[in-house]
Amino acid sequence: MTTRISTRVSAVEPSPTLAVDARAKAMRQEGVDVIGFGAGEPDFPTPAHIVEAARQAASDPASHKYTPTAGLPTLRQAVATRTSITSSLGIDPSQVLVTNGAKQAAFETFATVTDPGDEVIYGTPVWSTYTEVIKLAGGIPVPVVTNEDASFHLAAADIEQAVTQRTKAILIVSPSNPTGAVLTRDELRDIARLAAERGLMVVVDEIYDNLVYGDCKFSSILDADPSIADQVVIINGVSKSFAMTGWRVGWMVGPEDIIRAATDLQSQISSNVSNVSQRAALAALEGGMQCVEDMRLAFDRRRRLSYKLLSDMPGVDITEPEGAFYAFPSVKQLLGKRLGGQLVTSTAQLAEIALEMARVAIVPGEAFESPGYLRLSYAMSDDLLELGLQRLGNLLASATAS
Numbered sequence: 001m002t003t004r005i006s007t008r009v010s011a012v013e014p015s016p017t018l019a020v021d022a023r024a025k026a027m028r029q030e031g032v033d034v035i036g037f038g039a040g041e042p043d044f045p046t047p048a049h050i051v052e053a054a055r056q057a058a059s060d061p062a063s064h065k066y067t068p069t070a071g072l073p074t075l076r077q078a079v080a081t082r083t084s085i086t087s088s089l090g091i092d093p094s095q096v097l098v099t100n101g102a103k104q105a106a107f108e109t110f111a112t113v114t115d116p117g118d119e120v121i122y123g124t125p126v127w128s129t130y131t132e133v134i135k136l137a138g139g140i141p142v143p144v145v146t147n148e149d150a151s152f153h154l155a156a157a158d159i160e161q162a163v164t165q166r167t168k169a170i171l172i173v174s175p176s177n178p179t180g181a182v183l184t185r186d187e188l189r190d191i192a193r194l195a196a197e198r199g200l201m202v203v204v205d206e207i208y209d210n211l212v213y214g215d216c217k218f219s220s221i222l223d224a225d226p227s228i229a230d231q232v233v234i235i236n237g238v239s240k241s242f243a244m245t246g247w248r249v250g251w252m253v254g255p256e257d258i259i260r261a262a263t264d265l266q267s268q269i270s271s272n273v274s275n276v277s278q279r280a281a282l283a284a285l286e287g288g289m290q291c292v293e294d295m296r297l298a299f300d301r302r303r304r305l306s307y308k309l310l311s312d313m314p315g316v317d318i319t320e321p322e323g324a325f326y327a328f329p330s331v332k333q334l335l336g337k338r339l340g341g342q343l344v345t346s347t348a349q350l351a352e353i354a355l356e357m358a359r360v361a362i363v364p365g366e367a368f369e370s371p372g373y374l375r376l377s378y379a380m381s382d383d384l385l386e387l388g389l390q391r392l393g394n395l396l397a398s399a400t401a402s
């Protein structure tokens with residue numbers, strides 16, 4: 001029997017992180033007190049000056065109209081200015097396409113640069129959207145495994161081993177979802193050098209660029225090696241830094257021909273991003289960074305708390321996260337043990353048991369092509385974080401040999 005759903009779309013895996021979050025929310029609606037570590041979004045409301053700008057925009061008939069597909073000229077300019085600062089390169093507004101969240105930028109980037117059969121190399125653990133959008137574009141995702149021995153840093157030497165005649169692009173997500181790893185300037189320079197030698201595109205997701213902690217510094221690959229600017233597409237947005245996940249404003253920044261082609265694509269898919277949301281994003285970019293710094297300090301406090309409490313749990317090994325707002329502990333020692341009468345054979349099953357028995361929603365490593373790990377978002381209040389980790393710790397402490 002033929003199926004109504006195309007082969008291409010039926011191959012798409014639904015977002016596992018959104019699924020965990022939806023399940024936790026549904027349980028909460030049924031009155032179960034679940035603590036959700038699943039959502040990849042700040043718990044803070046959007047800063048007041050940004051909301052106020054949107055309120056005013058909503059009352060202004062000018063923002064009831066379409067904007068150019070690529071975005072409001074003022075917002076494109078603000079994104080270009082911001083990217084010029086992080087990359088230490090002069091970026092022109094014509095190099096900016098405003099998208100419906102960074103997720104649309106991810107889709108449009110690979111749709112624009114990938115032909116069927118082209119290979120894209122990336123490090124695992126990986127945010128699952130990337131493998132899906134590469135496949136939707138006809139590309140072949142080529143994983144390179146990173147692990148705790150290298151603090152989950154993707155190394156140019158390992159990428160080089162995976163390069164073939166069909167390699168089109170390297171994908172970098174730094175700071176990383178789910179590991180929090182932040183590549184150093186030298187590591188980025190080595191990757192840039194490899195890309196230059198082999199004539200490869202580099203797609204860099206910098207959405208967590210403002211959320212780095214301790215001695216870690218965020219570096220842009222363009223700052224590390226400006227000579228490869230013509231081969232680089234940067235993906236970013238306001239969702240994570242400014243607590244604006246619901247507003248849906250992201251962007252891609254890249255060479256003009258790529259941005260023009262992606263804009264043509266977007267003109268046939270979704271046109272411009274909500275005009276009001278664009279004005280809110282403009283207020284975010286022009287409004288100063290103190291609000292971001294305040295949130296970063298809160299995330300840092302919660303990061304240290306999560307790291308400490310997880311480090312103390314039996315059967316858990318954790319690498320200190322350097323950025324973003326996720327902890328990514330290994331629980332490999334617990335596989336093969338019994339929890340609540342069940343033999344634990346996978347982290348997907350462990351996450352199920354944690355939800356049922358400890359009422360904590362956690363995303364299993366399988367969602368990031370890395371079984372054996374769990375991802376916990378610590379973007380929640382300190383009290384809830386502590387309570388949730390206590391529940392998880394008590395559950396894991398009850399594990400017995402099989």
Ligand SMILES: Cc1ncc(COP(=O)(O)O)c(C=O)c1O
Pocket residue numbers: 040100101102103104127173176177205207237238239240245248249250
């Ligand atoms: C690495 C990474 N890029 C992009 C996004 C999506 O951002 P947006 O909400 O702006 O689409 C996420 C969200 O989880 C992410 O983790």
